Amino acid sequence: MFGRSSKMPAKTPDQVRSMRRAGLVVGETLAELVDAAREGLTTGELDTVAEAAIRGRGATPSFLGYQGFPGSICVSVNDEIVHGIPGDRVLQEGDLVSIDCGAIVDGWHGDAAVTVVVGGDAAARPEDLDLSAATRRSMWEGIRALVPGSRLYDVGGAVEDSIAASARDLGRTLSIVDGYTGHGIGTEMHQDPHVFNERVREKGPTVTVGTTVAIEPMVTLGTHESHELDDEWTVVTDDGSRACHWEHTVAVTDGGLWVLTALDGGEADLGDRYAPLDLGTSRGPR
Known part of the structure; x- marks a missing residue:
């Protein structure tokens, strides 16, 4: 299992700034895609928009x-959880669409995901809005659990507790997808260690200043069980329930946290935990 080392590999401040440049490309591209996702567009056409935005x-x-x-x-889309291949599928009003994006700048990676309803909130099923809000909230609770000196797998406990609280408050079934995790990130998109989305027995490595990870809860309105389609990529829920995916790449700094793929660096959601390396601008260096 990944993550048995006692400490997380740390990035230097300059390396984190380089990752921010990649993170901003991802954040800006996702903002374009949220605006572009509309009824009648194919997922392949959305992919074309993304590649042009990144390049x-x-x-x-x-x-x-x-x-x-x-x-x-x-x-x-809808019961698809993650790794959906862009293609001929036509988006319909009310579809719940998770978009995962990654970009490389000067050898450094950024990785993030958002979930959007085609046609906006007015076209959404109430349960889908609840699912997306709960998943996004759990991501931010996991991010806040990144504290120097703490253990990385505390993130999973924070995500799990948040989803349990949302399920109780909303009166809905919300399940964290089994077997999928976040990850370390840097000069490769996926690096050690795993970043779990639920509480596990191991404590994991110690979080240090310079830690960079991607935190990405995946949650459904039904089962935690999933399977891969014949395309060997697309993962769907076993029971056909709708799924949601939110993700950000995060750096731990001396003063707190810098969300490298959020356009505002995480300021709106982190409050006093927000601490970019370049305090001259909330968007950081480019």
Whole structure:
């Protein structure tokens, strides 16, 4: 199992700033894709928008060609959880769409995911809005659990507790997808260690200043069980329930946290935990 080392490998401040440049490309591309996702557009056309947005910012898509993946983004619709291949599927009003995006700048990676409803909140099922809000909230609770000197697997406990509280408050079934985790990130998109989305018995490595990880809860309105389709990529829920995926790449700094793939660096959601390395601007260096 990944993550048996006692400490997380730390990035230097300059390396974190380099990762921020990649993170901003991801954040800006996802913002474009949220605006572009509309009824009648195919997931392949959304992928075309993404590749142009990434390359237009001087970056390279992390996903394209990764272990043979054919797209620049993953587009997962309704009961699809993650790794949806862009193609001929036409988006419909009310679809719940998770978009996962990665970019490389000067050898450094950024990775993030958002979930959007085609047609906006007015077109959404109430349960889908609840699912997305709960998943996003659990991601931020996991991010806040990154404290120097703490153990990395505390993130999973924070995510799990948040989802349990949301399920109780909303009166809905919410399940964390089994077997999928976040990860370390830097000069490779996926690095040791795993970042779990639930509480585990091991404590994991110690979080240090310079730690960079991608935190990405995946949650459903039904089962925690899933399977891979015949395309050997797309993961769907076993019971056909809808799924949601949110993700950010995060750096631990001397003063707190810098969310490298959030356009505001995480300021709006972190409050006094927000601590970019470049205090002259909330968006950090470019």
